[in-house]
Amino acid sequence: GAGVSQSPSNKVTEKGKDVELRCDPISGHTALYWYRQSLGQGLEFLIYFQGNSAPDKSGLPSDRFSAERTGGSVSTLTIQRTQQEDSAVYLCASSPYRGSGYTFGSGTRLTVV
Amino acid sequence: QKEVEQDPGPLSVPEGAIVSLNCTYSNSAFQYFMWYRQYSRKGPELLMYTYSSGNKEDGRFTAQVDKSSKYISLFIRDSQPSDSATYLCAMSDDNYGQNFVFGPGTRLSVLP
Numbered sequence: 001g002a003g004v005s006q007s008p009s010n011k012v013t014e015k016g017k018d019v020e021l022r023c024d025p026i027s028g029h030t031a032l033y034w035y036r037q038s039l040g041q042g043l044e045f046l047i048y049f050q051g052n053s054a055p056d057k058s059g060l061p062s063d064r065f066s067a068e069r070t071g072g073s074v075s076t077l078t079i080q081r082t083q084q085e086d087s088a089v090y091l092c093a094s095s096p097y098r099g100s101g102y103t104f105g106s107g108t109r110l111t112v113v
Numbered sequence: 114q115k116e117v118e119q120d121p122g123p124l125s126v127p128e129g130a131i132v133s134l135n136c137t138y139s140n141s142a143f144q145y146f147m148w149y150r151q152y153s154r155k156g157p158e159l160l161m162y163t164y165s166s167g168n169k170e171d172g173r174f175t176a177q178v179d180k181s182s183k184y185i186s187l188f189i190r191d192s193q194p195s196d197s198a199t200y201l202c203a204m205s206d207d208n209y210g211q212n213f214v215f216g217p218g219t220r221l222s223v224l225p
Contacts, residue, residue: 033211041201042218048211059211104157106154106156
């Protein structure tokens with residue numbers, strides 16, 4: 001597609017449930033990032049994928065968070081046993097290569113009740 | 114002290130005004146600076162990308178970096194209602210996306 005596509009756009013889940021967030025990057029973009037944006041906070045880096053290299057998971061806040069990228073394209077961010085503090089907008093971005101400017105998707109707004 | 118500080122606003126200005134948006138930071142190693150615009154319910158959109166100190170101009174937008182003061186600014190000339198959005202600064206000591214530190218954003222409203 002023309003841009004970075006994220007789904008769902010909104011997700012309401014009960015505390016303790018698992019959720020999966022999907023990101024479809026721009027075709028041909030080898031770098032893919034996940035960020036989290038909480039109210040009044042700056043974007044918080046979560047994880048970075050570059051081609052077939054091992055991902056940089058240094059931003060994941062706990063072991064409840066995991067992500068994978070299949071075939072160097074679509075990525076899924078999974079949050080297990082969701083907590084209320086996980087409520088935020090989860091943004092995905094992609095870029096043609098590491099170090100270039102990147103394009104964000106519109107995000108998934110996650111609400112844990 | 115947060116690594117990147119930004120006045121959250123909201124900042125309201127009349128149409129046609131010159132807008133000044135600012136960020137301060139504490140890490141003197143930062144040398145890559147970005148400004149993003151984020152409309153409600155949308156992802157951030159890159160406006161300006163600068164390296165080291167100095168000015169960069171693009172249309173009605175000017176980015177200014179003062180590394181000695183650890184202070185960056187984004188100026189918007191002849192502001193329009195369509196400029197109403199949240200503006201985020203981001204900065205890093207290298208050019209790699211996962212290392213950029215973002216400010217919380219300033220909400221701007223340009224009133225017609």
